[in-house]
Amino acid sequence: xxxxxxxxxxxxxxxxxxxxxxxxxxxxxxxxxxxxxxxxxxxxxxxxxxxxxxxxxxxxxxxxxxxxxxxxxxxxxxxxxxxxxxxxxxxxxxxxxxxxxxxxxxxxxxxxxxxxxxxxxxxxxxxxxxxxxxxxxxxxxxxxxxxxxx
Amino acid sequence: xxxxxxxxxxxxxxxxxxxxxxxxxxxxxxxxxxxxxxxxxxxxxxxxxxxxxxxxxxxxxxxxxxxxxxxxxxxxxxxxxxxxxxxxxxxxxxxxxxxxxxxxxxxxxxxxxxxxxxxxxxxxxxxxxxxxxxxxxxxxxxxxxxxxxxxxxxxxxxxxxxxxxxxxxxxxxxxxxxxxx
Numbered sequence: 130x131x132x133x134x135x136x137x138x139x140x141x142x143x144x145x146x147x148x149x150x151x152x153x154x155x156x157x158x159x160x161x162x163x164x165x166x167x168x169x170x171x172x173x174x175x176x177x178x179x180x181x182x183x184x185x186x187x188x189x190x191x192x193x194x195x196x197x198x199x200x201x202x203x204x205x206x207x208x209x210x211x212x213x214x215x216x217x218x219x220x221x222x223x224x225x226x227x228x229x230x231x232x233x234x235x236x237x238x239x240x241x242x243x244x245x246x247x248x249x250x251x252x253x254x255x256x257x258x259x260x261x262x263x264x265x266x267x268x269x270x271x272x273x274x275x276x277x278x279x
Numbered sequence: 280x281x282x283x284x285x286x287x288x289x290x291x292x293x294x295x296x297x298x299x300x301x302x303x304x305x306x307x308x309x310x311x312x313x314x315x316x317x318x319x320x321x322x323x324x325x326x327x328x329x330x331x332x333x334x335x336x337x338x339x340x341x342x343x344x345x346x347x348x349x350x351x352x353x354x355x356x357x358x359x360x361x362x363x364x365x366x367x368x369x370x371x372x373x374x375x376x377x378x379x380x381x382x383x384x385x386x387x388x389x390x391x392x393x394x395x396x397x398x399x400x401x402x403x404x405x406x407x408x409x410x411x412x413x414x415x416x417x418x419x420x421x422x423x424x425x426x427x428x429x430x431x432x433x434x435x436x437x438x439x440x441x442x443x444x445x446x447x448x449x450x451x452x453x454x455x456x457x458x459x460x
Contacts, residue, residue, distance in 0.1 A: 135450050137443040144400070144415045147393055151400060152313050152416035159316070161308035164301060165329070171336035172300040175293055178340035 289345040292336075304332060307349065310417065311356060317412040318360040318405045327363065331356040353427040357409055364405040395453050399446040407442035410435055 135143070144151060164172070283291075283302065291299035308328070315331075316324035335352050342348040400411060413424045421439070425432040 135447055137447060140396075140399075140443055140446050140450065141415070143392070143396055144411070147396060148415050150393060151397055152317060152412055159309045159312045159321075161301075161305045164297070164304075164332075167333055168300075168329075168336060169297055171333055172292065172297050172339075173295050175336065175339045176295045178337075179293060182340050 285345040289342075289348065292339060300336065307352070311352065313416060314353070314409070314412050315356050315360050317400070317408050317416075318357075319363055323363055323367075324360070327356055327359045331359060350427050353413075354429045357428050360409070361405055395450055396446075398453075399449045402449060403442050403445055407438045407445070410438040411442050414439060 283299075285303065285306070288299045288303045288306075292303065311331075312321075312324055312328050315327050318324075319327060331352055334355055335348065338351065339348065342351065400408060403411065409428065410424055413419045413427060414421075417423075419427065421432050421435045424435045428435070
């Protein structure tokens with residue numbers, strides 16, 4: 130041994146060579162003293178538990194097969210279910226904005242209101258909802274300007 | 280009549296054969312009890328082992344083969360031993376129990392080294408002690424220990440490394456003390 134003490138390998142070897150003493154397995158305290166009544170009942174109940182388990186597995190398989198058959202029949206009779214429709218709320222909101230923007234489309238002063246030079250064409254092309262929102266704001270501003278005090 | 284192999288015993292137990300169950304438990308008992316006793320001490324180990332057997336036979340209908348049953352037994356016993364250890368912190372108890380058992384069987388060996396080795400194992404944390412017990416007592420590989428205790432192989436290797444490091448330090452300090460005295 131070059132250094133003081135043991136290496137890990139030496140410790141493992143020492144433990145292995147003394148394992149019967151260190152990890153006693155044949156001491157009288159370790160001897161099997163037999164089953165209690167609960168153990169005996171548990172052992173005797175094993176065949177019944179196995180039968181019950183098999184019955185549960187078989188029942189589960191039958192249920193799964195029935196589910197597959199039912200679904201197949203439904204598809205055959207009713208047809209493939211339609212894909213889920215779009216969510217309602219955004220569609221309605223979009224329709225409202227479009228209806229409000231119609232006022233500008235029908236207005237004679239449309240060209241006067243919007244100066245094409247000031248429009249950012251990229252935004253207009255790729256952000257239509259933003260344009261619609263701006264139109265709505267302009268409508269509100271016009272309504273405010275149209276009030277009698279002006 | 281030859282020795283009945285574990286698989287035959289397993290099949291007989293599935294038919295509710297009490298004698299086969301008794302033979303199988305008798306075959307496993309001392310190793311399993313020794314493993315649990317290293318964590319908790321022999322008195323608590325006896326109770327844990329009895330409870331584990333009861334759970335084993337209540338769940339026996341779910342096992343695919345004998346190895347599955349044995350892994351279940353070790354994992355259940357280990358978990359119960361660790362739970363009990365946490366509750367009672369039986370460090371001192373395990374120490375005294377093992378020491379008492381050793382005195383009768385250490386004749387002819389280097390008793391001082393044996394005593395130091397025993398103390399080195401005893402001071403280990405319960406989880407490291409369990410891993411070392413399976414490695415030394417059962418000659419399990421890290422993978423087999425991982426399967427039996429239901430922990431990752433990396434954790435097993437880490438615990439073995441830590442345990443050996445602790446034991447190395449303990450034995451070195453003991454050697455220094457002896458040199459000084």
